[in-house]
Amino acid sequence: MDRNTKDPAKIAIVVQQGYAPLDIAVPQQVFGHWPHYVTASWPGGVPYELSLVSPLPAQNALVPRDVEPLDRLDTAHTVIVAGVEDPTEPPHPELVERLADAYRRGSRMVSICNGAFALAAAGILDGRNATTHWHWARLLRERHPSVKVREAELYVEDTGVFTSAGILAGTDLCLHLLRLDHGQAAANTMARFLVSPPHREGGQAQFIEHLPPAGDSEITNVITWILGHLDEPLTLESISRHSHMSTRTLRRKFRTATGTSVMNWVAVQRVARARELLETTPLGIDDIAHRCGFGSAESMRVHFTAMTRTSPSRYRRTFTPSP
Incomplete structure (x- = not known):
C-alpha cells in the first residue's frame, strides 16, 4: 500500500x-x-x-x-x-x-x-x-x-x-x-x-550546542523585511545593505537564528507563498512566479518541484477546492 x-x-x-x-x-x-x-x-x-x-x-x-x-x-x-x-x-x-x-x-x-x-x-x-x-x-x-x-x-x-x-x-x-x-x-x-514562526523545512538544523539568542531583533527585522519583499529580486548583498550588516555577519547571525542560509530561507518562503497563491487564487503560473520573486515560471517550477516533489500545476489540481 x-x-x-x-x-x-x-x-x-x-x-x-x-x-x-x-x-x-x-x-x-x-x-x-x-x-x-x-x-x-x-x-x-x-x-x-x-x-x-x-x-x-x-x-x-x-x-x-x-x-x-x-x-x-x-x-x-x-x-x-x-x-x-x-x-x-x-x-x-x-x-x-x-x-x-x-x-x-x-x-x-x-x-x-x-x-x-x-x-x-x-x-x-x-x-x-x-x-x-x-x-x-x-x-x-x-x-x-x-x-x-x-x-x-x-x-x-x-x-x-x-x-x-x-x-x-x-x-x-x-x-x-x-x-x-x-x-x-x-x-x-x-x-x-499556534503563533508558530515561519515554516521551517525539515532539513534545517537542530540547534544542538549553540542556541540562537532570544529575541534577536536584528534578524527578526530582517525576516519581516524579506517577507514583505519576496516579489523583488533579492540577493544576499541587497538584504545585507538593508540590514546594515556585512554579508559575513548576516550569514552568521541568520544561520544561528534559523539554522539555514539566508538565500535558502528565501527560496523556502517563496515556495510557501506560491503554494498559497496556487490554492487560493486563479492567477496563472507566470503571474505567481513574478509575485513570489522567482522571475520566471521555469525558475519557479525548478524550485517548487525540488521542494514539494510535484509540479505547480499538479499541486493546484490537488489542493484547489472543487466548485
Whole structure:
C-alpha cells in the first residue's frame, strides 16, 4: 500500500508510560479540536478523527483521561508515537508488536522527539533515515545500528515514515503533515493560530550546542523585511545593505537564528507563498512566479518541484477546492 496516498483522517497518538506532555499536546492541537478561528475558513469541520491510545490501562493515573486501548491502532491511518521522559526504558512489548502490525497494514507512521525509539524497536526504521532529539541521537544509533540517524535535522521523511527532533520540531512536522494532507493554506491557518514562526523545512538544523539568542531583533527585522519583499529580486548583498550588516555577519547571525542560509530561507518562503497563491487564487503560473520573486515560471517550477516533489500545476489540481 502507498503510505503517501492512504486516507490519513483517523489519527492515533500513542501515550507511553512517562510520556512528555507537550509531545501529546502538539498533535492534539494540530489534528484534534480546532477553534472557530481555524474552522471558519474550513468547510466541513475538522478533517481528522483523533484518539489517544496506550498500552497502560485507562484508570492508570500516569496516562491522560479518555485514553483508549491499543486495539484502536487497528483502524488508524496515521500513528503518532509521542516521546517519553526517559527513552532508556524499553517500550512496552505489546506496543512494539502493535506498531509493527500497523506499519504492515500501511498506516503512516510518525514519531515526535524520542518516540523514534519505539518505531525503531518495532523494526520500522531499519535501513531508513530518521531523527530524534539530539541528546538521544547517540543512544538511538547505538541501540539500533541499522537506523540512519540524522540528528542535525528538524524532521525527516523516508518513504512515508516521519520522525521529528525535539518537541518544537514536532510542531514543524505536524504542520508539514497537515500541509501534505490539506495544502499550504490549511497549514498557514493553523500556524497563525499556534503563533508558530515561519515554516521551517525539515532539513534545517537542530540547534544542538549553540542556541540562537532570544529575541534577536536584528534578524527578526530582517525576516519581516524579506517577507514583505519576496516579489523583488533579492540577493544576499541587497538584504545585507538593508540590514546594515556585512554579508559575513548576516550569514552568521541568520544561520544561528534559523539554522539555514539566508538565500535558502528565501527560496523556502517563496515556495510557501506560491503554494498559497496556487490554492487560493486563479492567477496563472507566470503571474505567481513574478509575485513570489522567482522571475520566471521555469525558475519557479525548478524550485517548487525540488521542494514539494510535484509540479505547480499538479499541486493546484490537488489542493484547489472543487466548485
